[in-house]
Amino acid sequence: xxxxxxxxxxxxxxxxxxxxxxxxxxxxxxxxxxxxxxxxxxxxxxxxxxxxxxxxxxxxxxxxxxxxxxxxxxxxxxxxxxxxxxxxxxxxxxxxxxxxxxxxxxxxxxxxxxxxxxxxxxxxxxxxxxxx
Amino acid sequence: xxxxxxxxxxxxxxxxxxxxxxxxxxxxxxxxxxxxxxxxxxxxxxxxxxxxxxxxxxxxxxxxxxxxxxxxxxxxxxxxxxxxxxxxxxxxxxxxxxxxxxxxxxxxxxxxxxxxxxxxxxxxxxxxxxxxxxxxxxxxxxxxxxxxxxxxxxxxxxxxxxxxxxxxxxxxxxxxxxxxxxxxxxxxxxxxxxxxxxxxxxxxxxxxxxxxxxxxxxxxxxxxxxxxxxxxxxxxxxxxxxxxxxxxxxxxxxxxxxxxxxxxxxxxxxxxxxxxxx
Numbered sequence: 001x002x003x004x005x006x007x008x009x010x011x012x013x014x015x016x017x018x019x020x021x022x023x024x025x026x027x028x029x030x031x032x033x034x035x036x037x038x039x040x041x042x043x044x045x046x047x048x049x050x051x052x053x054x055x056x057x058x059x060x061x062x063x064x065x066x067x068x069x070x071x072x073x074x075x076x077x078x079x080x081x082x083x084x085x086x087x088x089x090x091x092x093x094x095x096x097x098x099x100x101x102x103x104x105x106x107x108x109x110x111x112x113x114x115x116x117x118x119x120x121x122x123x124x125x126x127x128x129x130x131x132x
Numbered sequence: 133x134x135x136x137x138x139x140x141x142x143x144x145x146x147x148x149x150x151x152x153x154x155x156x157x158x159x160x161x162x163x164x165x166x167x168x169x170x171x172x173x174x175x176x177x178x179x180x181x182x183x184x185x186x187x188x189x190x191x192x193x194x195x196x197x198x199x200x201x202x203x204x205x206x207x208x209x210x211x212x213x214x215x216x217x218x219x220x221x222x223x224x225x226x227x228x229x230x231x232x233x234x235x236x237x238x239x240x241x242x243x244x245x246x247x248x249x250x251x252x253x254x255x256x257x258x259x260x261x262x263x264x265x266x267x268x269x270x271x272x273x274x275x276x277x278x279x280x281x282x283x284x285x286x287x288x289x290x291x292x293x294x295x296x297x298x299x300x301x302x303x304x305x306x307x308x309x310x311x312x313x314x315x316x317x318x319x320x321x322x323x324x325x326x327x328x329x330x331x332x333x334x335x336x337x338x339x340x341x342x343x344x345x346x347x348x349x350x351x352x353x354x355x356x357x358x359x360x361x362x363x364x365x366x367x368x369x370x371x372x373x374x375x376x377x378x379x380x381x382x383x384x385x386x387x388x389x390x391x392x393x394x395x396x397x398x399x400x401x402x403x404x405x406x407x408x409x410x
Contacts, residue, residue, distance in 0.1 A: 081357075
């Protein structure tokens with residue numbers, strides 16, 4: 001790409017295309033999984049009555065990774081949707097992990113460190129998520 | 133009402149939310165949360181959870197295209213993501229302690245502010261000199277514009293950084309992308325060209341939303357039965373919106389119409405918050 005400076009151009013352009021690829025791929029894969037789960041969910045539960053008026057968390061069987069995994073194996077719609085949602089949430093996080101690697105490859109230590117800090121904040125958020 | 137009908141209504145409503153969000157540049161969350169809470173009487177916690185997931189979908193989809201075009205400033209985005217993720221994490225934790233009626237009122241206030249900001253004349257800045265701090269962080273960059281390469285600098289890094297913590301906080305607390313606040317931080321404070329600030333803001337929204345989504349999902353805010361129609365609808369709506377934008381730039385009266393609709397929705401949220409109905 002002509003718009004980049006020659007010295008760093010090649011790798012920055014590389015990074016842009018991989019990041020674009022990660023984001024696009026993540027959205028396509030996650031949406032496919034969500035739609036498959038959605039069809040199964042409506043097939044089995046389409047005629048029951050929804051109740052979202054009061055906050056009652058989510059069904060127990062999808063409130064742990066093990067539960068979601070077991071649900072997906074048994075073809076349960078809500079578990080498959082939840083898997084798709086997790087893939088979607090993981091997409092930008094994967095993009096940050098890739099940025100750490102890409103900046104390290106470019107020998108841009110400052111930005112490898114900055115990307116690592118962002119990753120740690122998200123991890124801290126993930127680990128303290130249940131508290132409170 | 134059966135689950136099928138409920139899903140169909142949310143799917144249709146989310147489609148228009150995504151379309152309107154894309155046309156106004158405010159994002160789908162602004163319409164989806166009032167739709168779920170005011171019209172369908174869904175608990176606001178589920179609405180926030182569904183909204184944040186749809187925010188990740190639309191911003192990742194759009195960012196994928198912008199990043200490849202080389203307009204997005206990845207370094208600037210990564211640096212400011214430190215601020216937005218700290219804010220988002222704090223906001224998501226606070227959301228547990230803030231009563232739902234307060235959240236509705238804050239939501240309305242932010243909505244009005246964003247509607248006003250979407251009406252203002254946009255002044256494009258290009259700073260050629262930048263502060264030492266910005267230089268050391270390599271925040272300046274270049275972007276392609278009509279075949280030419282335009283270079284720009286960045287100023288007021290600290291001010292922009294603090295504004296981004298606030299944008300992240302609001303995003304985590306309300307479950308929205310808060311793209312309007314991010315653009316203000318970059319346009320008005322850091323003096324970044326408009327094309328770069330909108331695309332870089334979009335690039336950051338996904339990571340910011342993910343930082344609060346990892347909290348929400350463990351707290352049971354992200355319910356598959358609601359998220360499924362919301363995320364599919366908003367994404368399809370946003371896709372349609374991006375196609376329309378290519379064909380015609382939104383005219384003055386259209387922007388006023390959108391801003392008026394959004395202001396009415398905002399007052400509804402504030403009223404229901406004060407009345408304790410949310």
